[in-house]
Amino acid sequence: MTRLRPAAAAAPALGVALAFVPLVAPHNITVLNLGFFTFLYVAQGLAWNILGGFAGYVSFGYAAFFGLGAYTTALLWLHGWTPVLTFPLAGLCAAAFSLVVGVPTLRLIGPYFSIATIGVGEAMRILMLNLDNITGGASGLNLPTTVPSKGWFYIASLVLAAIAYATASWVRTSRLGLGLAALRMDLDAAETLGVRTALFKNVAHVISAFLVGVCGGLFAMYFQYLHPDNVFSFTESISLVLIALIGGLGTIWGPILGAAVFFAVQDYLQTSYPTFHLLVYGVLLIVILLFEPRGLAGLAARLAGRRRAPAPVALAPPAPGTVAPPSTPGGGS
Amino acid sequence: MTSSPLVLEHVTKRFGGLVAVENVNVEIEPGKITGLIGPNGAGKTTIFGVISGRFAPTAGRIVALGHDITGWSPHAICRLGLCVTHQIVRPFPDLTVLENVMVGAAFGGGARVAAHDARREAIAVLEFAGLAVRADQAASALTLAQRKRLEIARALATRPSVLLLDEVLAGLTPSEVVQAVTLVREICARGITIVMIEHVMHAVMNLSHRVLVLNYGRLIADGTPADVTGNREVIAAYLGTGPQEAHLWPAPQAQDAAGGPAQTGEETLHD
Numbered sequence: 001m002t003r004l005r006p007a008a009a010a011a012p013a014l015g016v017a018l019a020f021v022p023l024v025a026p027h028n029i030t031v032l033n034l035g036f037f038t039f040l041y042v043a044q045g046l047a048w049n050i051l052g053g054f055a056g057y058v059s060f061g062y063a064a065f066f067g068l069g070a071y072t073t074a075l076l077w078l079h080g081w082t083p084v085l086t087f088p089l090a091g092l093c094a095a096a097f098s099l100v101v102g103v104p105t106l107r108l109i110g111p112y113f114s115i116a117t118i119g120v121g122e123a124m125r126i127l128m129l130n131l132d133n134i135t136g137g138a139s140g141l142n143l144p145t146t147v148p149s150k151g152w153f154y155i156a157s158l159v160l161a162a163i164a165y166a167t168a169s170w171v172r173t174s175r176l177g178l179g180l181a182a183l184r185m186d187l188d189a190a191e192t193l194g195v196r197t198a199l200f201k202n203v204a205h206v207i208s209a210f211l212v213g214v215c216g217g218l219f220a221m222y223f224q225y226l227h228p229d230n231v232f233s234f235t236e237s238i239s240l241v242l243i244a245l246i247g248g249l250g251t252i253w254g255p256i257l258g259a260a261v262f263f264a265v266q267d268y269l270q271t272s273y274p275t276f277h278l279l280v281y282g283v284l285l286i287v288i289l290l291f292e293p294r295g296l297a298g299l300a301a302r303l304a305g306r307r308r309a310p311a312p313v314a315l316a317p318p319a320p321g322t323v324a325p326p327s328t329p330g331g332g333s
Numbered sequence: 334m335t336s337s338p339l340v341l342e343h344v345t346k347r348f349g350g351l352v353a354v355e356n357v358n359v360e361i362e363p364g365k366i367t368g369l370i371g372p373n374g375a376g377k378t379t380i381f382g383v384i385s386g387r388f389a390p391t392a393g394r395i396v397a398l399g400h401d402i403t404g405w406s407p408h409a410i411c412r413l414g415l416c417v418t419h420q421i422v423r424p425f426p427d428l429t430v431l432e433n434v435m436v437g438a439a440f441g442g443g444a445r446v447a448a449h450d451a452r453r454e455a456i457a458v459l460e461f462a463g464l465a466v467r468a469d470q471a472a473s474a475l476t477l478a479q480r481k482r483l484e485i486a487r488a489l490a491t492r493p494s495v496l497l498l499d500e501v502l503a504g505l506t507p508s509e510v511v512q513a514v515t516l517v518r519e520i521c522a523r524g525i526t527i528v529m530i531e532h533v534m535h536a537v538m539n540l541s542h543r544v545l546v547l548n549y550g551r552l553i554a555d556g557t558p559a560d561v562t563g564n565r566e567v568i569a570a571y572l573g574t575g576p577q578e579a580h581l582w583p584a585p586q587a588q589d590a591a592g593g594p595a596q597t598g599e600e601t602l603h604d
Contacts (some may be wrong), residue, residue, distance in 0.1 A: 173448065174448055175447060175450075179439070179440060181428060182425050185425040191406070192387075192411045192417055194416075197408065251381065
């Protein structure tokens, strides 16, 4: 796991450099907002990737954690708490719910798990829409308007992204990461080598849900208005999957690149062509799945490898042709 | 009884109407190599599956290393010190050879091992298994013989007291079989109890201190290689009952079948 060594130093450097933006351009609301959302989704993409990329369990239900985090912060804030102090609770609330969801659903394999999470996400949205007394239901929830500056939010979001980056990096090189990689490739073989697969999957789920819950909390504070259709939306869940897939599933840099591209494209196109960015994502996704399944991070690694030296074959993603002859079904001419 | 690291008591495994393993009673001797043979479909791999926790037995009890492990999950059984290799090798393809073995070292038996200690242990195991030069290759780039070796190395890294080897010689060339046989002997010399399913007859007869023969899920013979090769029921199981006596493999000279040089070759009975 010693790939992308220079990149390991590049990320903190990039983070520090970006931290100076509010000092240089304190009143450039466009840049600060774009930064806020990009970092917020970098953090969530990195978090999602711990389960989706490292363990290979692709979840379409993370909006539930985002929404729960958002509502935890919102409700406590309305009860007089300082919003920042509610973030850990927002994370814990999401983490607790991830156990409720994960213990039964993480027993499912591959697509069955993904489909179950769609159900969980949608069920949460509809439940929250109908809990009028708590969530404000369809009319939403108005939150206090006394909030810090955009620069503060920019930095807070950047800090969250840094925490998520550190967590994902740690998980990847730790014993947990080794176990997750093993169970992603062969669940049974991992079990027979002593990996507590059920426990590890749930630990990965809890860690990522916690981070996404905290992001939800920060979002509630930023947006000052919550609506179940907004924070529990399927679009929110899909965004995380797209960010990780476009960037590179199971890589550290993937969600960072993915979120940057995601919001750059959205920001550039949304004003003039409000829904055109969806088409761009779709095309991007198809191109990536076809030509570089490891996403933008894989592409970057490939380019860097080509520049540095004749890349060792072993580092390349498993080329199907070199392992076994592709089993083409008979009858193809 | 307590000295045996692995005891099967009346173990039965049914899949619907099919009785894959029927009332098997065995006590495995510590520090020895026990061969488990039988025709295809005899239930050998199912027995390994039941012991390693992949399937719960329909009836009966399994006692390993002083614990009743019936119904335990595979990871718990592995951490207790009983590890099984897979008949069809299952390396983690995107991990390097070293990382593959690290998985065994990090999660196997005994105390909790941190990732960097696991690396050190894995390197030692790779050296023992003769795979050290391949440490940084992707597991998917290995040849079959190397993958079988990796399968053994990975299991060995879990620090097992009992190692169940499922056809680690199948598909190897004669010279690779000789090397693998040497490796199995060396593992046994470390004090690890070995149970091996094998079809390469000369190898299993030469390696094993004791041979168990399974047919239609029942244990039909249990003894030294010499005893088993002369057993009429075993011959009938392999070749069927015919008008004249058939000999499966060269009749052993009295009782020293286990002593002869390892003849290896194409005498695989099944594939």
